[in-house]
């Protein structure tokens with residue numbers, strides 16, 4: 001087999017960037033270039049402040065991009081890569097003709113969101129970014145380049161890619177593989193370094209098998225052979241949708257039980273433990289909460305529902321749609337609870353929301369559950385909804401809530417958690433950031449006795465004016481940049497700092 005020497009990853013996002021970096025790390029002889037049409041994103045990947053936050057990512061990128069020999073190991077147990085001996089082999093670019101033209105193998109890692117208009121709006125996948133990338137491949141790629149679907153796509157997309165390529169280059173051949181990505185945001189580097197499995201779907205032809213072997217050889221640099229699974233293309237494409245649908249289904253299952261618990265006096269955490277210790281069921285994804293958010297679960301289940309409907313399988317579609325319905329129901333229950341605890345009105349009240357990211361350890365604002373919570377709270381016309389998230393960029397939050405009625409006047413985004421919570425009547429933690437964790441039970445979350453007890457610090461302090469309030473000192477950017485919010489936040493998260501809850505308690509409205 002001819003080894004792959006030049007890889008192009010189209011799409012410098014949450015999947016393309018980390019995947020390319022880990023691929024480059026473990027294949028020092030392979031040049032990996034990440035191509036994106038957004039020059040700002042590319043510039044950011046080349047700077048000291050990467051466009052996405054992922055634990056461990058900055059180290060891998062520095063090592064592979066700059067050949068930074070000061071970093072000798074990404075993870076103590078990782079591998080025998082001799083970092084000091086090699087130069088950087090990871091590149092970022094907007095130059096499609098060169099990157100695509102030189103590649104032996106191209107990963108398609110572009111976004112495939114849910115369509116929001118036209119046929120299938122609200123459930124089908126929008127493949128326009130993918131189509132545009134494939135048209136670039138048709139223009140610039142050399143004959144025989146292996147095309148790999150890394151993006152999550154509906155079952156049958158490989159045929160669509162093949163048809164586009166055939167229509168432009170009918171005499172040439174481009175093997176198409178499916179190689180979906182199973183990483184989770186917040187643990188992307190860990191997942192890429194130690195995946196449960198890598199799935200490669202190929203056609204049962206000689207060219208298909210050869211292409212699959214060439215791709216598998218790249219992964220074999222760090223992943224044991226028995227974790228590299230080979231299937232046909234359609235199984236591989238569908239497996240990704242099914243994996244996400246089943247994970248989301250567990251969340252909806254336990255959340256539906258949480259509603260039952262609230263009516264019966266059972267404790268959903270005890271139930272999750274009792275049920276999860278059965279090793280046929282397992283303990284993961286059984287934490288009741290606000291539901292699932294993020295750019296993948298909702299979109300991928302919707303895509304599955306759409307595929308089932310298109311294939312005239314209404315019962316299958318209804319089954320998976322129920323998983324989405326429970327997710328919405330759970331959020332509505334949450335905001336109903338806030339409003340009812342505040343005498344059924346938010347008028348004249350400030351509500352603080354801690355966390356905007358859909359899960360901890362990511363700054364991704366897309367499809368955040370917080371948006372639905374904010375929309376629902378805004379209907380009650382509070383004086384203010386204050387948001388603090390230790391990682392989400394302000395413009396990302398603004399973009400997600402811009403369409404909400406009243407957001408412009410009533411929603412305020414803070415970079416200081418204590419200013420965000422100060423004077424609020426309710427405080428909701430929407431993301432389980434370690435920064436929000438308290439070592440002891442929170443005095444502010446206990447129901448206050450009607451009469452303040454003088455010795456209880458939180459009670460007396462809650463009523464005290466904010467005399468001693470001083471803004472927190474954020475740690476300095478590790479790269480020494482002046483007034484660098486992203487660097488300061490990164491430092492805040494990396495140095496394990498925790499929120500000072502007694503300070504929050506002092507500043508809440510009684």
Ligand code: NAD
Nearest residue numbers: 011012013014015036037110111112129132133151152181
């Ligand atoms: P993203 O939006 O973060 O990144 C996509 C990038 O592709 C963007 O930077 C965009 O500018 C670029 N792009 C779009 N069209 C292009 C074109 N024609 N040429 C060059 N660049 C182009 O998306 P993401 O979160 O990385 O997701 C990518 C795919 O991976 C999606 O299909 C998603 O469902 C799937 N996936 C995502 C995750 C996740 O956790 N985010 C996990 C597994 C799989």
